[in-house]
Amino acid sequence: MSLDFDSAKIDNPYLNADHLAWRDQLRAFLEKEVIPYRDEWDEAGKIPDDIWLKFADMGILGIGYPEELGGISEGIDPWHSYVLNEEISRVALGGIVSSVLVHAIGLPPVVKFAEDHIREDVVPKVLSGTHRISLGLTEPDGGSDLANLTTTAVRVGDHYIVNGSKTFISGGMCADWVSTAVRTGGPGPKGVSMLLIPTKLPGVERTALDKKMGWWCSDTATLYFDDVRVPADHLIGQENMGFLVIMNNLNNERLAMCGHMAGYSLTHLFGRSHSVGSRSRDLW
Template sequence: MAARLEYTTEHHQFRELVRDFVQRMVVPNHEKWERDGQWDRSLFIEAGKLGLLGFSVPEHLGGPGVTDFRYNAIVIDELQRAGAAAEAISFTLQNDVVLPYLTDLTTAGQQQRWLPGVVTGETVLGIAMTEPGTGSDLAGIRTTAVRDGDDYLVNGAKTFISNGQIGDLFVIAVRTSADRHQGLSLLVVDPATPGFSRGRNLDKIGLHAQDTSELTFTDMRVPTANLLEAEGRGFYQLVKNLPQERLALGVGAVAAAEGILAETLDYVRDRTAFGSPIASFQNSQFVLAELATEIDVARTYLDDCLAEHLA
């Protein structure tokens, strides 16, 4: 029997904190950020003050040291329910996608350098895997990192990189040898490094407030001290965290559907036709009931997945 997902009083109190933050900080600014093509840095600074970033960062480095993924899920859930999908993706990147690389694959010295700013919101994280022509095929990555003394000389290009414009620290997948799988390694790179260049902010169909960019590296020198674990471990490191990354996206998708359904119900109750609310029409009720059922099934399955992830 699958484990049952439950929330404590502390979780519910945290949800109220997040909901207030979303209504106060995100909802009034979302349309402007969509027009601007980028959310404002004040979003993460305020989130950092409230403890909404870097859950798994140890206490001695300024974090809460919490590994309970329900807190991560609550942040995603409340942002997506409010229609702030672009902002939710950036929180997902910060807390659920990139941060595990910096907490699980790093030395004490590396953690001291990189983690405090993640908690405060001063350091916005990104990960660069996708490349022009190869997509997200990890075995096809062509960006190279050639050892040169105490540095790696990095050359190549990435595309469709979330937080590419606003990011302060990137985990970059590079090829350190010709082997398709054992030749991948992960480097942590500051965009202020000479040779690092940000391209255009790509024009997407949606998620306009979440920048998606091209990055290029030209004879970029990255210290070997910025390597995660060891050379040749990149493929395994990237694949290991995929279940949590996909789960975080699932949390956002279901929450977004629930939020849209709630807005739709408000609309059909207020909108009238032929003297009656359209919610009273049998056809509307059938369609809405089917949608509600599908979302409820998705939520049940998602909760099972969350419970298994916590187990």
């Protein structure tokens, strides 16, 4: 028996025939649609727009999301997502997760906590690959200490007036919406809310971060909010309860990262040696 990506994996007793068939479909798709282009996309610093549509057609964008919102949930369990995260890591293109799959961190707060009419508008558009959403937590002054974030949203009539900045926002240059952590109350976690900010609103500006060590094909943005008037119905969850929304959301991300780590560790051993662009590989 030869040692490769599949044979080196620890046997997973929770995967059934359906999970394995999903893995086969994903692998064939990614080998055709992604692997031949990965250096090209890293060097260009972007992934072509039609890839979002192809990922949507393949069911990748919608996996695990409610059927009534355009997702695929019948017969789906968390292991389908785990398999996706392993297989997407096998292609060794780090930035693909933080671009084509970044809705996995931006969208769940909307699915679970937004008002019905917002959810029904936003979620199907994102899952069909025509629109994009990012998650805006980190600020120039810090990311770990979220409880002390300083971007403010002050309620004036039917709007929140947002001022502040977010940085390191994956997919932020192309996002149509950003699920954004803002301060609506006093200091600490009990003054934090989540607000869905449409990036087309006046007062939203964005700049791309310069070249990163890896994840080249994924854009990473700094966002600036200058007196942005966000309709109050774009609040995600209850006012000043945003920290619960954030914590709920980060649990999903941690689980996804387990699949990525398992996949990358095997890719590193048996596949492409680096998940960064070819010029960077030359440096190593």
